[in-house]
Amino acid sequence: MNSNQQDQSYIEKKYFVDRHRYNCPFCNIRNVQYRIIHYTSFNWTSEKECYIYLVKCSRCHNISLHLSYECFVYSVGEEGYRFEQDKDIDSRIFYSHPTTFFTMDERIPKIIRELISEAESCLKMNFLTGASACVRKAIYEFLDIEKAQGEDYKSRIKFLKSKYEKIVDPDFFDTLAHIQDMTSDKLHEQSWGKLDTKYLK
Structure with missing residues (x-):
């Protein structure tokens, strides 16, 4: 099979596609651009530091929260921050909120x-x-x-x-x-x- 025709559906299961695009859990738009507007850290334990990343969707402007034991962002000036690596960002994040790629319909009790x-x-x-x-x-x-x-x-x-x-x-x-x-x-x-x-x- 031609590489251009390979199944790319796995991308929809990711939170972060790459350092520029993600699947927004709020507006449910796939491959939409996002910005890391802020990050900070706190002590998870006396020996382990945890990093908080706040990510804003370019379409709906809602902000999601992501936790990692690693600091892997760099500054891009007024645009905020960007993840260092372009692939497998999800593997370095152990918790996200919302936790899923969708928000549950408010008609659900x-x-x-x-x-x-x-x-x-x-x-x-x-x-x-x-x-x-x-x-x-x-x-x-x-x-x-x-x-x-x-x-x-x-x-x-x-x-x-x-x-x-x-x-x-x-x-x-x-x-x-x-x-x-x-x-x-x-x-x-x-x-x-x-x-x-x-x-x-």
Whole structure:
């Protein structure tokens, strides 16, 4: 295959494409220009320093926050700062907010948005137990809001699967059922195990 025809879809999964362009998590525009308007540092521990980068989208002008244990920017005058390397910037950043490449629709109930956001934050920090708990709690809230009928968790999921079979991919409901396989019907502290990260992403 010609190099110019190679699949470039992986770029859409990145936060930062290169030192000039990124995928904005606010306006959801791909390959849009950004500026690092400010950076500073603080003591993560007594022996480790952490750097904060504030990035502004050139289209919507919203600002995202990014944390790294490395200082890898240089000044470009009035334009602010720029990352030193042009590729694999994401690999040097361990936390970003927003954590995803999209902002959740405000039509989604606030309690669910907050739980999903917390789960993503836990996942980004590799706190898998906390991420697992938040995802499960979000599912329970969703079932209650949808007034899903059934005697147990799986029957309630089947109810929703049937209700939305014409507009929602059934695989999504199968994933919800798989998550519940790893826990009990009630979420109690220290009563659930870790969840594979592939089901949280």
